[in-house]
């Protein structure tokens with residue numbers, strides 16, 4: 001049974017509060033709601049997912065029911081379909097055409113002092129993002145770039161551990177946070193902030209911690225700031241893309257995880273947020289024998305997936321990486337990192 005316009009308008013305005021968990025934009029603005037109707041005492045809602053079989057449909061269902069229940073809709077059923085390519089393209093266009101729907105980048109920190117802000121990202125956890133950020137920063141410093149790392153992983157920060165440091169940030173006389181300086185690389189991580197352990201990090205706190213570390217750290221002049229992102233497409237990465245003027249994204253993957261890393265959600269997020277993905281760093285791509293030096297490639301996904309983004313570097317599996325990252329960078333690795341940095345950094 002179709003609903004009266006007044007009631008359906010009310011339901012649509014309630015649903016406007018539900019955000020796509022990965023893109024962070026309202027499901028109404030993403031045109032994902034494809035009709036609401038009553039069937040007896042059940043409210044039926046058709047949702048069109050941006051990606052077929054989206055694993056987060058359960059989260060959307062929970063959020064929709066959570067918004068509607070207090071308003072008296074106790075029986076709500078969701079039916080999921082997915083958008084055609086044309087519908088998806090229209091959504092992208094309409095979102096791009098109206099920047100007001102996305103939070104404005106923060107202006108507090110003068111972007112001009114940081115020439116390149118590069119987010120190192122992967123929707124998949126444990127593929128080596130933090131290690132790759134550390135290796136890129138070491139290589140960039142060797143190449144003469146003034147380099148910094150912002151650890152944007154609030155619930156699982158790891159940059160200090162990778163560099164075997166136990167630093168506590170202090171505030172200078174201008175209330176700026178002094179970053180850790182390790183072999184000329186400036187670093188900031190939530191682990192460096194006193195009392196951070198005592199806090200339970202919830203969504204809004206995660207966002208404000210990232211913004212504060214970005215804007216309050218005394219980075220000075222930098223050629224490159226690498227952002228080590230948490231995995232997934234939740235609050236953390238979204239805040240980074242929405243609040244920090246990121247110039248480019250590098251994706252990190254292992255050969256086996258390629259399909260998840262270059263998945264449509266990642267691509268959609270980059271298109272909507274207007275941050276280009278430059279290419280992929282394939283980590284743990286091969287193993288070299290300690291004795292004979294023979295190189296064995298790890299089995300990977302089909303080359304078909306690579307049509308969209310180039311592989312900018314292939315890094316081998318090196319047991320030293322978990323122990324002493326500097327020792328993990330041999331001549332091969334340095335050359336690969338050099339290539340990726342050259343392809344990424346804007347030099348003016």
Ligand SMILES: Nc1ncnc2c1ncn2[C@@H]1O[C@H](COP(=O)(O)OP(=O)(O)OP(=O)(O)O)[C@@H](O)[C@H]1O
Nearest residue numbers: 125126127128129130131231284316317318321322
């Ligand atoms: N090329 C490599 N060779 C050997 N070990 C590696 C390599 N890259 C990463 N590792 C190891 O893999 C593990 C995961 O790496 P890392 O923490 O960098 O991944 P991540 O993607 O940042 O993880 P998370 O998603 O939890 O942030 C670590 O133990 C690290 O030492």
Ligand SMILES: [Mg+2]
Nearest residue numbers: 129130153158
């Ligand atoms: Mg990490």
